Amino acid sequence: MDDALLSVEGLEIRFGGLVALQSVSFAARRGDITAVIGPNGAGKTTLFNCVTGMYTPSAGSIAFAGKELTRLKPFEIARLGIARTFQNLALFEGLSILENLMMGAYGRGHSGLLEGMVRSRRAVREEQETRARALEMLALLGISDLADKRPGELPYGAQKRVEFGRVLMQDAKLILLDEPMAGMNAAEKDELVALIRRIRSTLGVSFLLVEHDMPVVMDVSDHIVVLDFGRKIAEGAPEAVRRNEAVIAAYLGADAPEEALHGMPGAAA
Amino acid sequence: MMTLTSKTFRVRISAYRALLIAAPIIACLGSAPALAQNTPQDGVHADRVDWGVLMDLSGPTSASQSIWVAGLQDRIRMVNEAGGVYGRRINILAEDNRFNAATDRIAFEKLVSQTPVIAISGMGTSASQVALSPTIRAGKVPIVGTYTSTKALSEPVSPMVYNGFCGYKEMAAAGVGHYVDKLGLKAPKVATVAIESAGGKEYHDFIAEAVAKRGGTAHHITMKVTAVDVTPQALELMALKPDFITIYGVPNTAILTMKALQQYGVKIPAFGITYLGAPQIFTAMGPEAGANYTFASCFTPGGSDTLPGNVEMMTFAEKVGRTAIREDINYVAGWVAGQMISEALQRAGREATRAKLVESLSKGFTIDTKGLSAPIVYTPQNNTGPVLFRMFGYDHATKKFTAFGEYADSARYVQ
Amino acid sequence: MLGQVLFSGLALGSIYGLVALGFVVILKATDVFNFAQGMFVVCGAYLAVTALSLLGLPFPLAILFIILGAALMGMGVHAALIRPLSGRPILSIIMVTIALSIVMRAGIEILYGPAGRTLSTPLPSGGFLFAGLRISQLHMTAAAVSWLCMLAFGLFFRFTSVGLLMRAAADSHEAATIAGVKVDAMNRLAWAIGFTLAAIGGLFLGQLQIVSTELETIGLLALPAVVIGGMQSIPGAILGGLLVGVIEQLASTYISPKSADVMIYALLLVILLVRPWGLLGQKAINRV
Structure with a gap:
């Protein structure tokens, strides 16, 4: 298991008296x-x-690329x-589809809060790059025409794809x-x-x-x-x-x- | 704005009737001096006399009332530093009634029965004054120097109550008389700008009465206590074109009205009630708007003349570090109330009791404020207190109040 | 006459709109119905008194002092009271904001004394005649600055990456967290902005009126403004503020000053009955 990206060891979690997970290990x-x-x-x-x-967790460890997450x-x-999609979609209802995708990248943005507020050159460049990438992603997912729509206006399948796209924008390894x-x-x-x-x-x-x-x-x-x-x-x-x-x-x-x-x-x- | 509720109608009551009311009480109290003498109930101790003050020291009206209390305390401090009264220090017990009649009632009971005190000053919340007035009038503890006086407490005249602040009826008469004569008006057209309150309405009625005597008309314009913009009122004033304006309310009422009129390029003279006589009000108006504004007062604000009373007050205030508030009209009013307290105790004699205090005061007495006001005369028929007024303006250049005329001038208006 | 009344109504309404905008920013981000918004206005006015009268700072520096002071206080309130209570019932948090306003009022009265203070700034205070209307320069300035602040916030919120992060965090704490957004930082920022907008309103209200804790009453006009405009809507808050200002002045002129409150809350009631989501608010969309 040398090439384990995620390794879970003896994971246990309790909610009050209920044991939801008990010594779960896998990689x-x-x-x-x-x-x-x-x-x-x-x-x-x-x-x-x-x-x-x-x-x-109440006990156990979760390591991602060797780094403890708990x-x-x-x-x-x-x-x-690590990125994730939800069973019941987690999209930003108030944002456009394009913005939903851009959000994936912004979470990992390098320019800080203050830089973003004062619109530093780096922040503006990052913003432009992100927008371009988001547009590419929309094309990849085949929903370019929906860029300005709100999630609520889309059929379920398309919403799933948007969520998928946002996750991909996060540059996740897992x-x-x-x-x-x-x-x-x-x-x-x-x-x-x-x-x-x-x-x-x-x-x-x-x-x-x-x-x-x-x-x-x-x-x-x-x-x-x-x-x-x-x-x-x-x-x-x-x-x-x-x-x-x-x-x-x-x-x-x-x-x-x-x-x-x-x-x-x-x-x- | 309960503190601003009306000063009462001054009803002329025959001496006979006053005596009829006062006599049984005096007789009753006076018959038991031996019992009351130096008993703790009366607050008179070997080295000190306890005297109560009931005022708003917190809450919306505390800004003016706390300054009044400061003036009173400073005056008492001066008396105490000079040896007190009959060798006893006057101990002021100031209770904060927090602009709340219920708190006032509890504090009142405490001062009367538990502490106890020989007498009480202030009673700044008119709601509790009204509520407590039957108790006070039938009780044994006199109220010497009220901050505001409701009809319920002061009419008919009672030996238990001695008003200590400028009355609205006389204020209205003096202000209207001053401006009608100064401007040489035949049928004056006057506007009252007042906050929406019962007190505002009563004040306007006094104004209307005084204006009617001069064959003129009075108009009532209302404003919210929390107004930010008084465009509607300014427009109404411009349409009305009154000869002069009188203002009742909080400092903001006066400031907004005068600034708005300046804004519209209208110069109508205006006078405010005594409570609206603080340097800050004039400063906020600015020199231009402030030039049209005066206030009617039965007290001379600190620093506006060099009569002995004023100099004495200003010097002592500086000594005790009250320079920031010594020019406020509430400070001088409290200072004079302090003088009333010490002189009342003087009159009550070496072996003072509540009964002796009431007995000595009910015969009538005069407070000479050495120029801080006209002599304040109390008679068995009349406990109204200060009744003579002067108008005061403010000189922005010298930062001093300027007085118009003498207190005696207003005698012909208020009689 | 009508024009004059509308002018002053719109000028006042612009300030109300600014304060209401601050309220909505906080509400959107943290779902907190902030009853302390009125005291934030008072704080702004006292920050101005502190900077201009007590410290004697030059005006531009004083403005910086007010903005930074207000932003820090907003963050402080969030860190000390709102964040630790997140997830609690909405009523508990509302009670906390009410308690906060009472404590702030007492604190200010202890620090600065109960007497009101006058605020003088180098802002123009004269007037001029324009198209038959008497235009007060202070009203004009207040309205113009309010609009500038609202516009700046709108651009920031709509078009910058931080604005997008704020919108995202407000939209869904869960999704934003998963996308790697420091939701906490965004909420802190929202409180800083909400406080600052109220403080700027306080700077003008304090100058139009006098600086005292009684300004809270005026600051709290943001509440009906927000409900009328639409609880979650930023343009709604501004529209609501303008409406409240205009109604207040019209009612004062043509009926009586006291009727102004009646009219404002009558409109609020009608809105709640007919269009509970407000004039520009969005009807709640049920998720799939």
């Missing part, structure tokens, strides 16, 4: 698409919140190169995708999968993915971590996980959605 390798799956309530989103610094503030983690396929039709899913692959190959970005759509997970992932009731019950390549008895039991025992079971031949058999 996401550099360049990999790592999926975290599990029935509803397994602790997937909680795991994401721990990685992004929204929650402070003591850092969310914006510091973001600046290290992107956390929280159910990116939810609410998308088959064609949109195919496009997004292709996009994820393209980005990985061209930008060398690694992904950590929470997803219920099993065919997509099986198709796109290099490595899968399975959580159930806050514990890791299995880990491995898609083929291995598909045949894992504990995984099958967890999915059968749980009140899993039809969609989740679909694409798990082992379970269906």
Whole structure:
């Protein structure tokens, strides 16, 4: 595991009496698409919140490129190169699509607050560069014509792409995708999968993915971590996980959605 | 703006009637001097006499009232430094009623029954004056030197109450008389600019009464206490074209009115009530607008003449570090109230009690302020206090008040 | 007559708009309905007194002193009271702002004494006749500076990267944090700006009137202005301020000074009944 980009060790988090995650350990390798799956309530989103610094774990460690994250503030983690999309989109409703994308880059802006306020030459140049990049990104995502619209005016699939674009603008090394396929039709899913692959190959970005759509997970992932009731019950390549008895039991025992079971031949058999 | 509520109608009551009211009380109190003598209830101790002051030391009216209290305390300090009264130091217990009638009531009870004090001065909140007036009038503790006087407290005349500030009725009569004669008007047209309050309305009624006597007309223009811009009022004044204006309210009322008129290039003389007689008000107006403004006062502000009373006050104020406020009209009013206190105690005698104090005051007495005001005369029929007025302006160049005429001049207006 | 009244109404309304703008900046950024905004105005006036009368600073330096002082105080209020309470029920935070205003009033009265002070600045105070209207230079200056400040803020907020960061942070604390924005710093900046805009309003109100804690009442006219204009709307705050100023002057002239408050709050009531999101506010959009 020398090339682990993100390594989680003995992660534990409690909310009052409830143990949401219990001694979870796994690693996401550099360049990999790592999926975290599990029935509803397994602790997937909680795991994401721990990685992004929204929650402070009760025990354990999370290291990103060798740097401990558990003591850092969310914006510091973001600046290290971890970006994230949300299950329920987190877009800036009051900003235009172009501005939403630019925001991704500004968070990491180099010129300081004061410089930005007094409009130093560097701040202005940065601003122009960011705008140009955001426009390129819109083109890459195929939504150039929507630059001046507000998120609320766009269909769901397009909003997802905007969020994706903002995350890419952050120059992240690791992107956390929280159910990116939810609410998308088959064609949109195919496009997004292709996009994820393209980005990985061209930008060398690694992904950590929470997803219920099993065919997509099986198709796109290099490595899968399975959580159930806050514990890791299995880990491995898609083929291995598909045949894992504990995984099958967890999915059968749980009140899993039809969609989740679909694409798990082992379970269906 | 409760402090500005009206000074009362001065009702002429026959000596007989006053006696009828006063006599039983005096008789009753006077019959038990032996019991009351030097008992703690009356606040008279071997080395000191406790005297209460009830005023707003915080809250919206404290700006003027706290200066009055400072003047009073300084005067008492001077008396104490000179050995006090009959060898006793006068101990001023100033209670802050925080512009709140309920607080006032508690503080009043404390001074009357617990502390106790021989008498009380101030009573700056007119709401509590009204509320407490039956208690005061039927009680044993005299109010000597009020800051404002409500009708409820001062009418009909009571041996328990001695007004200590300029009254609105006389103020209105003196101001109107002064300007009508000065401008040689036949049928004066006068405008009252006042904040929206019961006191403002009463003041306007006094003005209207005085103007009617001169065969003129009076108009009432109102303004918010917190006004920032008085364009509407200025326009109304310009349409009305009064011969002169009189202003009732807070410093801001006077400043905004005079500045707005200057803005519109209108020069109408105006006079404010006594409370609007601070150097800061004139400074804020500026030399041009301030030149048209005077105020009517029954007290001479510090530094505006060199009569002995004024010199004495200014010198002592400087000695105790009150240079910042000694020219404020409230300071001299408090200073004179302090003189009333020491002279009242003098009259009450070596073995002073509340009863003896009331008995000696109710016979009538005169305070000679050595030029700080006209002699203030109290008679069994009349406790109105200062009734003679002068108009004061301000010279921006010398930063001094200038007086117009003498107090005696106003006698013909106020009678 | 009408023209004259409209002029003074618009001039006053510009100052109200400026104060209301400060209020909205704070509200947008931190969701705090700031009842201390009126005292921020008072603080501005007293900063002016301190700089001009007590320290005797030359006017340009005094302006700098007021702006820096106000910005620092805004940051201080945020750091000491607002940030530690973030996430608490909205009522607790409102109570804190009310408490803050009371404490500030007492503090100022202790420091400067209860008596009002007059503020004299080198700003022109004369007047001139224009198209039959008597134009007060001080009113003109106050209105012009207010508009300049509003315009400068608008440009900053709309077109600079920091403005974008502020808008983003105000829009969604969560998304902004994830995008690496120091939301805290943005909120601090919002309080600094909100305080400063109020303080500039206080500088003018203190000169038009006298400097005392009673200026708070006038500063709090920002509240109806904001509700009328639209709680979350920046142009709405400015429009609301202008409306409040004009209504105040019209009512004072044609009805009575006391009726001015009645008219302002009557309009506020109508707005709340008919168009609760305000004249220029946006109807809440339900997310998918």
